[in-house]
Amino acid sequence: MVIIEDKLGLVRYNADVESHIKLDAAACRACPHHVCAIVCPAGCYTLSDDAEILLSYTGCLECGTCRVMCDHVEWDYPRGGCGVSYRFT
């Protein structure tokens, strides 16, 4: 089982001070599947013990998978010059 933080440690980021993705806590609590926690390739979403979704936006790779799979996530790009910065890809 991969520790995703090890993969993200290879990636350069220009961290922004605020999250570019906003969740709807009530929707997360009521969600039957929490697919975000499965499909996010950066492991940004974790399901806490009390059925809350915790979002760690600083590792976001800005792919958009979460916005495709979830109707409730408020997704936007990070501010210009912020976020993931690929060098080798």
Next chain:
Amino acid sequence: MKDKYDVIVVGAGPAGITAAYLLAKAGLEVVVFERGEFPGEKNMFGGAFYGSMLNQIVPNYWEEAPLERFLTRKVVTFLSEDSCVSVDVKNRNFGHPPYNGFTVRRARFDRWYAQKAVEAGALLVTRTVVDDLLYRDGRVAGVRVRRDEGELWADVVIAADGVNSLLAQKAGLRRELNPTHVNLGIKEVIQLPQRTIEERFNLAGNEGLANEFVGGLEGNVHGGAFLYTNTDSLSVGIVAQLPSLQQNRSKIYDLLEGFKSHPMIHELVKDGVAKEYSAHLVPEAGLHMMPQLYTDGMLVVGDAAGFVLATGLYLEGVNYAMASGMAAAKTVQEAVARRDFGKSSLGRYKKLLEENGVLTDLRTFKRAPEFIGNPRLHTLYPRLACDLAESMFAVDGQPRPKLLPLARRKLRGQISMRQLLKDGLEAGRSLLW
């Protein structure tokens, strides 16, 4: 900066820059907005693209573009748990001008390409997100940027903002992306010495390999893997269907690790040093996901329009992005001459996409997305192919069968002849005839 330009291009990727470069060369005032620090920073793809369009835009591009390896070897591999069957095509001619395909690193290539547009006179504004479109008299007439609450006006806005294209959505040209419209791709760039790559993959000089893999993903997730050679690194990745990941509760990065540890693959990537990890969505549904391509004052190009040919055998996006950029540039030039940026004037774009092959190719392979969705393609058929090939090879003292009776024996209990024929017909209609 001025208040108004002839053209605003949103996104400095291959589609946007192609349009910007050609329009700037034609003497128009073009501004390109890019949300990254530099063009290419936010871009990710498997690794290979085909240069025929680029050669029309920048003739003999290979003399100046930062390229990795020229693809002289193309392999398609069917993978089972512990064996594989491959079709391996080699052609050394593809290692000489005018070449065929090559690998690139987007942070280098896109940056070089955008610089061409700047040298031609386009204004490139980086670190700037375009948040919304501006309207005047009911038509798109500019953009609002997320910087000093800036507004900028233009005769035409070209949305080249990638697969997620928030602008195409805001303009009402397309709906929300559907989980079956896109696949998720992840990739690791693994550093290996140049010499090791050449020896391991049987390449000479700057020759390169593109290898696509069908089947073999753990949990029978629908998807495939890829391996491309760069100058001194490998691009190794997985592309998976989102509903399948959800159903299997599979983490795509676990699948990549599983792929890298596969006995056939481990030998190819061993001793390498992982340098980067990346993820991106790939438009997958071709014509079925195509938005409205234009409206009054606006055009949609590249991944934003879903212009990717994904048939399993062919995986091409960048050359279509460039072709659509060319078509957009020509459309805008003609619209400028007519001083008409309305819908019917910009409708020329669609006709040009027919003429230059983008729409024709997508139509030719319009059944491919459905065919790629066939679960047996990712599970049963790769396993059967490996099993059959292995049996043909094995000399075990038993009476040697001919191929068809052997195949029939393997298929018994696994799949009915009727289903096999149906699948065969679908494969034929999608890819073969």
